[in-house]
Amino acid sequence: MIRPAELIQRKRDGEELSDDELAELILGYARGEVPDYQMAAFCMAVFFRGLSERETYVLTDAMIRSGETIDLGARLGRKVVDKHSTGGVGDKTSLSVAPIVAACGVPLGKMSGRGLGHTGGTLDKLESIPGYRTELTLDEFVAQVRDVGVAIIGQTGDLVPADKRLYALRDVTATVDQPSLIAASIMSKKIAGGAQAIVLDVKVGDGAFMKTLEGARELAETMISLGRQAGREVVCLLTDMDQPLGAAVGNALEVREALDTVRGHGPSDFTEVVLDACGKLLALSDLGIDEEEGRRRAERAVADGSAEFVWRRWIEAQGGTSDESALPVAPVIRAVVAPKAGYVRELGAIRIGNAAVHLGAGRRTKEDAVDHAVGIVCRAKRGTRVDAGDELAVVHARTEAQADEAVRDVLAAYELAPEPPEERPVLLEVVG
Amino acid sequence: MIRPAELIQRKRDGEELSDDELAELILGYARGEVPDYQMAAFCMAVFFRGLSERETYVLTDAMIRSGETIDLGARLGRKVVDKHSTGGVGDKTSLSVAPIVAACGVPLGKMSGRGLGHTGGTLDKLESIPGYRTELTLDEFVAQVRDVGVAIIGQTGDLVPADKRLYALRDVTATVDQPSLIAASIMSKKIAGGAQAIVLDVKVGDGAFMKTLEGARELAETMISLGRQAGREVVCLLTDMDQPLGAAVGNALEVREALDTVRGHGPSDFTEVVLDACGKLLALSDLGIDEEEGRRRAERAVADGSAEFVWRRWIEAQGGTSDESALPVAPVIRAVVAPKAGYVRELGAIRIGNAAVHLGAGRRTKEDAVDHAVGIVCRAKRGTRVDAGDELAVVHARTEAQADEAVRDVLAAYELAPEPPEERPVLLEVVG
Numbered sequence: 001m002i003r004p005a006e007l008i009q010r011k012r013d014g015e016e017l018s019d020d021e022l023a024e025l026i027l028g029y030a031r032g033e034v035p036d037y038q039m040a041a042f043c044m045a046v047f048f049r050g051l052s053e054r055e056t057y058v059l060t061d062a063m064i065r066s067g068e069t070i071d072l073g074a075r076l077g078r079k080v081v082d083k084h085s086t087g088g089v090g091d092k093t094s095l096s097v098a099p100i101v102a103a104c105g106v107p108l109g110k111m112s113g114r115g116l117g118h119t120g121g122t123l124d125k126l127e128s129i130p131g132y133r134t135e136l137t138l139d140e141f142v143a144q145v146r147d148v149g150v151a152i153i154g155q156t157g158d159l160v161p162a163d164k165r166l167y168a169l170r171d172v173t174a175t176v177d178q179p180s181l182i183a184a185s186i187m188s189k190k191i192a193g194g195a196q197a198i199v200l201d202v203k204v205g206d207g208a209f210m211k212t213l214e215g216a217r218e219l220a221e222t223m224i225s226l227g228r229q230a231g232r233e234v235v236c237l238l239t240d241m242d243q244p245l246g247a248a249v250g251n252a253l254e255v256r257e258a259l260d261t262v263r264g265h266g267p268s269d270f271t272e273v274v275l276d277a278c279g280k281l282l283a284l285s286d287l288g289i290d291e292e293e294g295r296r297r298a299e300r301a302v303a304d305g306s307a308e309f310v311w312r313r314w315i316e317a318q319g320g321t322s323d324e325s326a327l328p329v330a331p332v333i334r335a336v337v338a339p340k341a342g343y344v345r346e347l348g349a350i351r352i353g354n355a356a357v358h359l360g361a362g363r364r365t366k367e368d369a370v371d372h373a374v375g376i377v378c379r380a381k382r383g384t385r386v387d388a389g390d391e392l393a394v395v396h397a398r399t400e401a402q403a404d405e406a407v408r409d410v411l412a413a414y415e416l417a418p419e420p421p422e423e424r425p426v427l428l429e430v431v432g
Numbered sequence: 433m434i435r436p437a438e439l440i441q442r443k444r445d446g447e448e449l450s451d452d453e454l455a456e457l458i459l460g461y462a463r464g465e466v467p468d469y470q471m472a473a474f475c476m477a478v479f480f481r482g483l484s485e486r487e488t489y490v491l492t493d494a495m496i497r498s499g500e501t502i503d504l505g506a507r508l509g510r511k512v513v514d515k516h517s518t519g520g521v522g523d524k525t526s527l528s529v530a531p532i533v534a535a536c537g538v539p540l541g542k543m544s545g546r547g548l549g550h551t552g553g554t555l556d557k558l559e560s561i562p563g564y565r566t567e568l569t570l571d572e573f574v575a576q577v578r579d580v581g582v583a584i585i586g587q588t589g590d591l592v593p594a595d596k597r598l599y600a601l602r603d604v605t606a607t608v609d610q611p612s613l614i615a616a617s618i619m620s621k622k623i624a625g626g627a628q629a630i631v632l633d634v635k636v637g638d639g640a641f642m643k644t645l646e647g648a649r650e651l652a653e654t655m656i657s658l659g660r661q662a663g664r665e666v667v668c669l670l671t672d673m674d675q676p677l678g679a680a681v682g683n684a685l686e687v688r689e690a691l692d693t694v695r696g697h698g699p700s701d702f703t704e705v706v707l708d709a710c711g712k713l714l715a716l717s718d719l720g721i722d723e724e725e726g727r728r729r730a731e732r733a734v735a736d737g738s739a740e741f742v743w744r745r746w747i748e749a750q751g752g753t754s755d756e757s758a759l760p761v762a763p764v765i766r767a768v769v770a771p772k773a774g775y776v777r778e779l780g781a782i783r784i785g786n787a788a789v790h791l792g793a794g795r796r797t798k799e800d801a802v803d804h805a806v807g808i809v810c811r812a813k814r815g816t817r818v819d820a821g822d823e824l825a826v827v828h829a830r831t832e833a834q835a836d837e838a839v840r841d842v843l844a845a846y847e848l849a850p851e852p853p854e855e856r857p858v859l860l861e862v863v864g
Contacts, residue, residue, distance in 0.1 A: 005603075012479065040473040044476035173440060
């Protein structure tokens with residue numbers, strides 16, 4: 001029998017745990033035999049000491065073994081691709097990517113999470129659509145992926161229950177942003193969910209868990225290695241999260257922007273990330289095409305309206321209304337104007353993310369309700385030239401007082417300078 | 433309202449918390465509003481980041497404010513002195529010191545703890561005496577200190593409940609051995625218990641929480657500073673814990689040795705620590721004498737039998753039998769003999785402590801029962817010259833199998849060398 005206190009102490013002192021010890025700790029936790037307080041201390045020790053490559057693999061494997069796994073490929077009779085983002089501000093990529101690749105003939109069934117902290121969650125965004133059901137049975141999910149090409153639902157409880165419990169614990173004990181724990185959490189879910197090829201979008205910058213390119217690279221390499229050990233193909237995009245992605249931050253606002261992008265009218269940085277991800281996914285699929293051809297087909301699906309057609313079928317199949325005018329609208333709309341002329345030198349993603357949380361677009365605790373209507377639309381992004389009085393952003397708020405506060409917060413996120421900043425592409429690097 | 437996850441994160445990232453933040457965290461924990469898992473993560477973050485002098489003071493103060501305090505001095509009409517050890521192997525100092533100083537006219541009422549890990553607890557030792565009651569009401573406690581001069585009981589639940597809860601948590605989350613947390617735990621109890629002058633015995637070495645003299649000095653200085661800020665006089669002895677203190681390790685065995693020492697027949701190293709502590713306590717008392725005179729009086733109380741007389745009155749007042757032959761005796765007694773001639777160069781305290789725990793003398797978990805009869809008597813200490821076949825130690829065990837294992841463990845704790853080791857005094861330093 002393992003003694004959790006002893007394992008915590010050895011990890012705390014920088015030792016590597018044996019496979020059996022670590023697996024028993026995680027499976028014991030999933031069974032409820034190891035209490036939350038010991039796992040919290042263990043995660044904090046891991047935060048300071050890290051996990052070896054081997055330990056990270058064993059952790060991932062134990063999380064997968066804690067629950068059911070789905071062989072989605074066998075059930076669909078197709079090679080299954082999936083994408084996942086490590087989370088950022090304004091990141092609605094999955095919403096646009098799924099219908100575009102489906103329109104190109106590659107089905108995409110995703111299990112997604114809710115937003116926590118300053119980053120939004122795909123499920124919260126989708127729930128701003130009146131009627132949208134995030135809970136389908138596994139059979140409904142598989143049938144919809146087969147018939148419509150797209151389904152996005154919440155994680156089912158039978159899949160990776162150890163991660164479900166561990167993630168909730170890490171969230172309230174300041175142990176989320178540790179590369180091995182992040183990698184194991186993401187990859188255990190993707191592997192257990194049956195994806196055979198995975199495109200990962202690792203966000204880098206002040207609005208992401210990974211603040212530096214080095215840290216993001218390390219995380220990417222860890223996830224690629226975990227995927228390969230499980231026989232999965234993995235590609236990682238490292239993308240900029242120093243400023244929000246696209247313009248919209250906030251649930252219904254982001255759904256609108258995702259749909260605009262599916263129609264070809266999205267913000268350029270966001271469109272770039274979406275088409276990149278689509279190209280990579282199609283190249284990994286069973287279509288037998290390369291990335292360039294994948295990207296061309298994605299652009300065509302956007303241009304010819306087939307992607308928008310799949311969007312509508314998907315939303316309606318999950319009970320939602322595809323009529324955009326049914327999306328909730330905030331009662332107070334306020335412009336944020338430039339106090340002086342200049343170039344936008346910085347647009348702090350974490351400040352915008354936090355301002356959106358204060359407006360009610362995100363959760364401070366797991367019990368908080370989300371206000372789907374509110375948020376911020378950043379019209380001016382890094383490099384934009386503005387005159388004094390020009391609109392920088394628009395705040396969508398529930399009350400006048402919250403609007404006032406958000407206007408101040410948003411202004412503080414913008415840094416204007418006389419010279420344009422160095423150009424920084426949204427796609428920083430590809431790993432794997 | 434404080435957000436514990438945010439405070440954990442800031443401590444994790446090396447920030448200093450404000451007085452209000454830290455106090456609310458501790459008081460919230462004592463009230464049951466902050467859950468164990470958040471406090472466990474916080475303690476592990478403190479393990480890596482430490483607490484500032486100010487934070488340590490605020491923590492101590494909050495723990496005191498979490499419960500009742502006793503003005504023992506006012507209730508006795510005397511200046512109250514107390515002693516405390518940070519814990520080691522074979523440390524039965526309080527058992528001998530209390531009746532000796534009481535015989536010199538200075539009452540000593542102590543609230544003590546139970547043993548955990550490889551270190552024994554005063555209460556467990558006393559409970560090896562048939563009939564001894566460790567739970568007295570506060571009124572009974574005060575009356576006995578007044579009438580008999582000595583009372584040693586368990587911590588009452590009304591005193592420093594935050595520490596009670598926190599200590600139990602730290603014990604199972606590998607966060608015990610952190611200087612600020614140790615200092616706050618000890619000093620909050622001493623201050624809340626009403627001691628006006630305190631002699632602290634900080635153990636240093638492989639069998640102690642503090643492995644190095646530097647660490648012990650830092651802990652001593654922290655505790656002295658905490659005491660002074662609360663208006664208490666504090667003196668710290670730093671004493672050796674590289675080898676067990678005295679010869680006996682195990683509850684009833686240690687009670688016998690403590691009584692032998694009160695009668696003047698104790699091991700020399702242990703007698704030295706006891707008389708040092710007595711001299712310091714008497715010098716801090718309201719007798720108005722210096723340390724040298726205090727030590728002389730302590731020696732006299734031992735020599736003239738008055739200390740033994742107080743011992744018997746004390747044990748009987750608390751319901752115990754003062755007849756030593758009533759102490760439990762282990763059924764299997766086995767000698768450990770020297771495999772070769774030489775000098776004892778090392779006698780590893782932690783190995784002896786763990787061997788005693790394996791015999792059943794200590795607890796592995798809080799729920800374990802203690803076997804009061806078993807233990808180890810180390811006849812040969814560091815520097816002793818032995819011939820092959822000479823007795824090094826005696827194992828007192830419950831079963832033959834446990835005796836076999838303990839003999840092996842004890843042998844492994846002894847290191848014999850052809851040359852005598854450098855002499856090392858048991859009293860290493862005095863601080864304060």
